[in-house]
Amino acid sequence: MTDDYEPSPGRRESQTHTKPAGNTAPRSEQPRRGRSVGERLIRIRSGETETESTPALCTGQHRRPHRHPWSLSGRPRPRLLSRRRGIVAIAAMIAAVTGLAACSSDDNGSGNTANGSGAPEIVVGNIGTYTGPTASSQAQAQDMAKAWASWVNAHGGINGRRVKLIVMDDGGNATTALSQVKKLVEQEHVVAIIGNHSNSDVNWASYISGTDVPVIGGTSLDLPFVTNASFFPVGPSVIAGLYGVLQIAKSTGPKMGLLYCAEAPQCASAVPLYSTLARALDLSIPYNAKVAASAPDYTSQCQGLKEAGVQSVSVLAPSDTVVRVHRACADQGINVPEVAQDGTVTTTWLKEPSLNGMRAVGYVAPFYDRSIPATQEFHDAIQQYAPGIEAVLSEQSADVWASGKLFEAAVRAAPAGDLTAAAVKKGLYSLKDETLGGFTVPLNFVEGKPTSIKCWFTLGIEDGRFVGPKGLETECAPASVVDPVVATLG
CATH class of the missing domain: 3.40.50 (Rossmann fold)
Structure with a gap:
């Protein structure tokens, strides 16, 4: 669409x-x-x-250049095609037509x-x-x-x-x-x-x-x-983000529980990666288990967390599932603080008492912050042009705003002359320790090389309101831990 x-x-x-x-x-x-x-x-x-x-x-009209009636390329095809080539050509044509219509x-x-x-x-x-x-x-x-x-x-x-x-x-x-x-x-x-x-x-x-x-x-x-x-990127890599979650967990105690979604295999595949990074922090994960969004209750998982004696838990699941898990555990008298990725946190969490004490890794400046001109401008734009998202505001909106602001900075730094895609890239490479007025961690890009950002913000919930335990200060993962893991992903 x-x-x-x-x-x-x-x-x-x-x-x-x-x-x-x-x-x-x-x-x-x-x-x-x-x-x-x-x-x-x-x-x-x-x-x-x-x-x-x-x-x-x-909806809409797709304008195609004139093509020869027998050929997608505009040139006549040979008269004879093998059956396999013919089937492939027909399939490609159907895929092209349906894709363009979509x-x-x-x-x-x-x-x-x-x-x-x-x-x-x-x-x-x-x-x-x-x-x-x-x-x-x-x-x-x-x-x-x-x-x-x-x-x-x-x-x-x-x-x-x-x-x-x-x-x-x-x-x-x-x-x-x-x-x-x-x-x-x-x-x-x-x-x-x-x-x-x-x-x-x-x-x-x-x-x-x-x-x-x-x-x-x-x-x-x-x-x-x-x-x-x-x-x-405008925020930390997946590896640095996970390291940040584990570092926050370590500050609450030496044991963290890990619950992950049952609906998709990729959730279970996160467990070994968490374990690898946890060892670097001398943090143990004595209990991990699946949680299904459709489950009627989470009694077994909550009891598992209790028996393992964990001091924190990270629930790798959609936002509403995180809420239901913590509510279920609280109903059983089990209160283990959540350590989350900022992408799952929304303003709706403020209404859930069981998430009091939550801490999360923020990839850009906390989406609720208004303490500096850069974050106030973000909220002014929402109020004027997207007021409907305020009730469910999350990091998703903040990272899009940061993306737009980084594009603005790149265009202004681009070489004089025609503004091409290549010129925008040159503008990005010329930026040094760019924070977009404090909205992001320092950003630097090197031509021809992927970017691995290692720093993040921290946010939390206390007494039904968002808090920044460290304000807008950032923390960073050590390159000696993150870089070897990132190298395995290339």
Whole structure:
């Protein structure tokens, strides 16, 4: 599904970038059924399963160049084809037609100007899994992306140029996601993809590497943000984030419990990784068990935590399951504080007494903070352009905002001349210890190398309100622990 989000009417002018050659995707671009431990782990917080949903169709007209009636390439085919080649060609044609129908656009491709000045718009893309099983935890990200674009344009654009945002919803389908990213790059000519919340980014990461288009920010827990040089994270890597969770757990005592979702194999695959990192902190995990979202109660898991004598627990499951587990344990007189990934924490947790004392790793500045101009601006934009997400606000929105602000900084730092995708990358490389006014940990990017950020913020809940145990100070994982583990994910 495509959403051309343009806060005010106008005409769009295409941006220039290096376009990948060829019409056939290499094998590395195709959706992969097997995933490494790191790849499987990245979806724990949203409870995604390994299955793919059917791509949703969307409205709009797809404009195709004239092609020879017998050939997808525009040239006549040989008269004779083997049966196997014929079947492959037909299958490819059907896939192409259905894929294009699923991500068509209403945009007419005309040029657009900013504030009547004649300056062309800056076209950027956003992709996420905004419908399907994980939509409840990620849907607000697209609203925040639109709010960012509206806020930027209402404040003069970037260097006097308006932003046009094109939003794609992959519906949790890997094939759809790849098709949509190709559309953003090859047809919409975006100069960047910001706020990536696609659960299928491992399937299109190799494609984007063959272009100049940077993927700026989004869910930094996703594997490409630590293994792919075309991805520019705004927060710590999945390994540093897990280390942060374990470090917080260690501060409460030497034993941590681990509960993980029963619905998807990738949840269980996280256990060995947690154990490896825990040893570096001299922390033990004496009890781990599955939790199913559909379970009527969690008596056995709560009793297991009690018998193991743990001082904290990390529940790797969707946000509402975390709430139900802690509520069930509290009903049995078992109160073990939660140590969470910030992505699962929402404002709804404030209403749950059993989560009092919770601590979490924050990937960007805590989403509730208003203590500095950078975080206040974030809330001002929400109030003006996305008030509906305030009641369920989470880190998902904060990392999208950070993505947009990093893109702004990159454009302003880009070389003079045409603003291309390659120029945006040069702008990113020129930034040094960039914190976006305190909204992120210091960000540095090296050309041609993946980025492994090792620092995070800390947040918690006390007496029904959010607290920052260390304010906006950050903590970092040692490179000697994180880097060897990251090296195994490449």
